[in-house]
Amino acid sequence: MALLSRVSSEASTAFANDTLEDERRYVAMLYRNVDTLRDVAAQRLARTQLHSASNPSARAERDASATMYRERIRQLEGVDERLCFGRLDLDDGETRYVGRVGLVDEEDQSSLLMDWRAPAARPYYLANAITREGVRRRRQLQMKGRTVLDYDDEFLDVDAAPADSATSLTNEAALMAALTADRTGQMRDIVATIQGEQDEIIRADINGVLVVQGGPGTGKTAVALHRVAYLLYAHRDRLEKRGAMILGPNATFLRYISQVLPSLGETGALLCTVGDLYPGVVATGSEPDDVAEIKGRASMVQVMANAVYDRQETPPVKEVRFEGDRLRLTQKITANAKRLARDTLRPHNEARPYFVREIIEALTNQVAANIGRNLLVDDDIEQIRFDLTRSPEVHQALRELWPILTPEQLLADLYASPERIEAATPDLAAAERELLLRDPKAPWTPGDVPLLDEAAELLGWDDRAERAREAAQWDADLEYAQGVLQILNYDEDEIDEEVLQATDVIDASTLADRHDDDGYLSVSERAAADRTWAFGHIVVDEAQELSPMVWRLLMRRSPSRSMTVVGDVAQTSDPSGTTTWGDVFAPYVADRWRLTELTVNYRTPAEVMAVAADVLAAISPGLTPPRSARTSGITPWCARVDAYVDAAPEAVHAETTAVGGGQVAVIAPTELVHPLGAAIRDRTTAEVVVGDGISLGAGIVVLDARQAKGLEFDSVLVVDPAGIVNESRRGLSDLYVALTRTTKRLGVLHRGDLPAELRRLSPRDTTQPTAATEHDRADEGAR
Numbered sequence: 013m014a015l016l017s018r019v020s021s022e023a024s025t026a027f028a029n030d031t032l033e034d035e036r037r038y039v040a041m042l043y044r045n046v047d048t049l050r051d052v053a054a055q056r057l058a059r060t061q062l063h064s065a066s067n068p069s070a071r072a073e074r075d076a077s078a079t080m081y082r083e084r085i086r087q088l089e090g091v092d093e094r095l096c097f098g099r100l101d102l103d104d105g106e107t108r109y110v111g112r113v114g115l116v117d118e119e120d121q122s123s124l125l126m127d128w129r130a131p132a133a134r135p136y137y138l139a140n141a142i143t144r145e146g147v148r149r150r151r152q153l154q155m156k157g158r159t160v161l162d163y164d165d166e167f168l169d170v171d172a173a174p175a176d177s178a179t180s181l182t183n184e185a186a187l188m189a190a191l192t193a194d195r196t197g198q199m200r201d202i203v204a205t206i207q208g209e210q211d212e213i214i215r216a217d218i219n220g221v222l223v224v225q226g227g228p229g230t231g232k233t234a235v236a237l238h239r240v241a242y243l244l245y246a247h248r249d250r251l252e253k254r255g256a257m258i259l260g261p262n263a264t265f266l267r268y269i270s271q272v273l274p275s276l277g278e279t280g281a282l283l284c285t286v287g288d289l290y291p292g293v294v295a296t297g298s299e300p301d302d303v304a305e306i307k308g309r310a311s312m313v314q315v316m317a318n319a320v321y322d323r324q325e326t327p328p329v330k331e332v333r334f335e336g337d338r339l340r341l342t343q344k345i346t347a348n349a350k351r352l353a354r355d356t357l358r359p360h361n362e363a364r365p366y367f368v369r370e371i372i373e374a375l376t377n378q379v380a381a382n383i384g385r386n387l388l389v390d391d392d393i394e395q396i397r398f399d400l401t402r403s404p405e406v407h408q409a410l411r412e413l414w415p416i417l418t419p420e421q422l423l424a425d426l427y428a429s430p431e432r433i434e435a436a437t438p439d440l441a442a443a444e445r446e447l448l449l450r451d452p453k454a455p456w457t458p459g460d461v462p463l464l465d466e467a468a469e470l471l472g473w474d475d476r477a478e479r480a481r482e483a484a485q486w487d488a489d490l491e492y493a494q495g496v497l498q499i500l501n502y503d504e505d506e507i508d509e510e511v512l513q514a515t516d517v518i519d520a521s522t523l524a525d526r527h528d529d530d531g532y533l534s535v536s537e538r539a540a541a542d543r544t545w546a547f548g549h550i551v552v553d554e555a556q557e558l559s560p561m562v563w564r565l566l567m568r569r570s571p572s573r574s575m576t577v578v579g580d581v582a583q584t585s586d587p588s589g590t591t592t593w594g595d596v597f598a599p600y601v602a603d604r605w606r607l608t609e610l611t612v613n614y615r616t617p618a619e620v621m622a623v624a625a626d627v628l629a630a631i632s633p634g635l636t637p638p639r640s641a642r643t644s645g646i647t648p649w650c651a652r653v654d655a656y657v658d659a660a661p662e663a664v665h666a667e668t669t670a671v672g673g674g675q676v677a678v679i680a681p682t683e684l685v686h687p688l689g690a691a692i693r694d695r696t697t698a699e700v701v702v703g704d705g706i707s708l709g710a711g712i713v714v715l716d717a718r719q720a721k722g723l724e725f726d727s728v729l730v731v732d733p734a735g736i737v738n739e740s741r742r743g744l745s746d747l748y749v750a751l752t753r754t755t756k757r758l759g760v761l762h763r764g765d766l767p768a769e770l771r772r773l774s775p776r777d778t779t780q781p782t783a784a785t786e787h788d789r790a791d792e793g794a795r
């Protein structure tokens with residue numbers, strides 16, 4: 013078995029073009045190449061913009077070209093930092109450089125730089141002492157900006173290793189450097205140090221639902237983003253047309269991850285939160301957990317259907333004035349019209365013309381009977397019918413009996429009326445019904461978004477002109493959709509019966525139905541504006557938090573069921589969230605979804621994870637904590653204090669000093685966040701940001717556990733852990749999240765008894781750090 017050994021730049025000798033100077037020259041050549049490509053794209057963009065287009069199709073073509081060049085320039089700018097990060101030397105003498113994008117020699121088309129996603133770059137991530145994959149040496153270039161500072165070598169073939177090199181089975185110098193670096197408030201890509209279990213997920217089959225379960229810090233978010241970059245590379249055709257969406261828990265989180273895809277040369281994915289999923293509505297409101305929980309229940313599907321039915325009225329009798337007459341719509345007449353309209357199985361607004369036709373017919377008959385039917389010829393009857401359809405009184409009656417409704421109107425009317433709520437929610441208790449009541453002017457909440465979407469499905473559009481245009485487009489779309497489905501199911505021979513295929517869940521005509529051509533907009537823009545957009549792939553992060561109603565909405569946006577779902581059922585804090593993945597997917601794909609796990613925690617040092625593991629055991633004894641990739645040598649501590657607002661500023665000051673330029677987060681129960689923020693601000697000159705919408709670059713942030721979800725900081729001070737536990741139904745999960753946000757240091761302030769689960773913390777009399785922090789830092793290292 014080959015051993016794996018590691019040396020730094022001075023020691024290696026046995027390969028061609030091998031000195032630090034050689035590497036610097038090579039990388040400088042790569043940058044010259046990128047600069048040339050960027051200049052060419054800029055010149056072409058300038059030429060395109062000068063071009064005056066005389067007709068709409070020429071304009072669309074020009075705009076499309078301009079967008080393409082702009083994207084190319086953005087892509088090349090995005091990958092500038094650490095463009096090339098590795099090199100492989102193979103048994104047959106071949107050398108491959110691996111980087112963020114692929115570059116080829118203009119003259120002979122040979123590869124200068126291998127895109128990290130290319131199959132030939134894969135050994136860079138997978139080769140190890142046991143499975144060498146033909147690799148003799150893996151070299152990691154240490155880059156700062158455009159400069160190669162140094163490199164680290166791993167020799168997978170012992171014969172190739174210089175005699176003085178130390179042997180080690182886990183040579184992860186670059187990984188450890190990345191893990192111990194100060195956090196900047198922006199997530200970084202991990203492209204240079206992706207680990208084997210992560211690589212498997214990143215490159216997994218695009219088809220079907222892939223669930224990635226992993227504890228805190230196991231790289232779920234990082235892996236999900238790199239997977240999107242990989243899929244955009246490997247399935248460019250499909251995703252360029254249908255787009256990829258990444259759903260995250262909140263806007264702060266989206267800002268935190270926003271730089272990762274551009275740094276991987278990809279700008280095309282749509283990043284959004286649940287609040288963004290209903291075009292035209294900005295769901296900025298918030299509401300108590302128990303209200304959100306009711307709105308998230310699967311039973312709201314029936315509630316929304318009831319709410320629509322309730323608007324299709326059949327009063328005992330409805331009188332309509334028409335040209336001096338009183339016409340009578342009896343319950344029998346309206347009920348009959350209603351039944352006929354409902355029997356069409358069309359959505360409410362689209363079924364309305366059938367109802368209207370029946371009512372007009374009934375009224376026409378009454379008018380004719382009043383005049384005397386035998387006195388009238390067909391043209392007279394037609395005239396009566398026409399007059400009735402133009403009568404404001406008739407219109408008013410029809411509006412009352414079967415109104416045209418928008419989703420917003422339906423939901424606002426429902427929330428505003430105890431009677432409507434009662435009619436729509438026969439299965440809710442009175443107290444729950446009361447929770448749904450709200451001021452019609454209150455802003456929409458994320459919990460309303462899937463209900464609006466459900467309502468839109470039930471109501472349908474009343475836009476016949478648009479439909480006519482769509483019908484003309486349909487044939488072209490059908491042809492396109494057949495193509496998409498072929499791509500989705502690419503090789504018939506390779507189809508695995510267990511893996512859900514696109515054609516299992518949608519046929520071409522349905523997919524074609526979803527396709528719409530809105531002229532030239534980027535795919536992300538078109539997708540964001542279109543409620544019925546069918547994405548090529550959807551990635552859901554912090555997926556454990558989503559309610560059944562949100563899943564229902566997402567499944568509509570993913571008719572091919574091509575999804576990557578990442579989350580941790582131990583971190584669920586939303587009462588509508590899930591603690592069992594099977595429950596989520598059973599209604600949509602039965603058991604045809606794949607589960608994969610990440611097991612190594614790259615964020616939280618072992619000392620902190622030992623504390624958090626006790627909390628995890630209290631959440632569910634069956635869950636296994638992830639293994640930490642490193643220790644820090646820093647002992648997590650707790651201190652009993654008299655008043656949080658007095659003690660926290662001092663503790664924050666000490667932590668800020670301890671982490672030097674790093675970030676400190678104070679995580680507290682929601683009601684303490686603002687008082688603590690104010691107290692800390694009063695006692696420091698550093699930038700302090702408080703609550704949601706935080707600016708992530710600040711040195712000190714104060715937030716609650718839910719706002720901290722998915723984020724990480726150099727030092728975390730948890731204030732009032734018992735308060736966090738008691739604050740919500742899933743308070744222990746919130747505490748688990750809070751404890752695992754740190755990359756280095758953890759302190760806990762408590763007033764009363766410490767929750768029993770935190771017994772491993774080391775008590776202190778003071779909030780000042782104990783050992784010298786320089787010593788702490790020096791101690792930090794690989795396990």
Ligand SMILES: Nc1ncnc2c1ncn2[C@@H]1O[C@H](COP(=O)(O)OP(=O)(O)OP(=O)(O)O)[C@@H](O)[C@H]1O
Pocket residue numbers: 187190191200201202205206207210226227228229230231232233234235580614615721722723724752
């Ligand atoms: N292979 C890797 N190389 C370098 N850093 C990594 C690697 N994998 C993960 N990390 C780092 O570990 C940290 C945690 O990753 P990430 O936020 O993706 O974890 P997570 O599983 O989503 O965590 P949580 O569920 O707690 O939010 C990040 O700083 C990420 O960059």
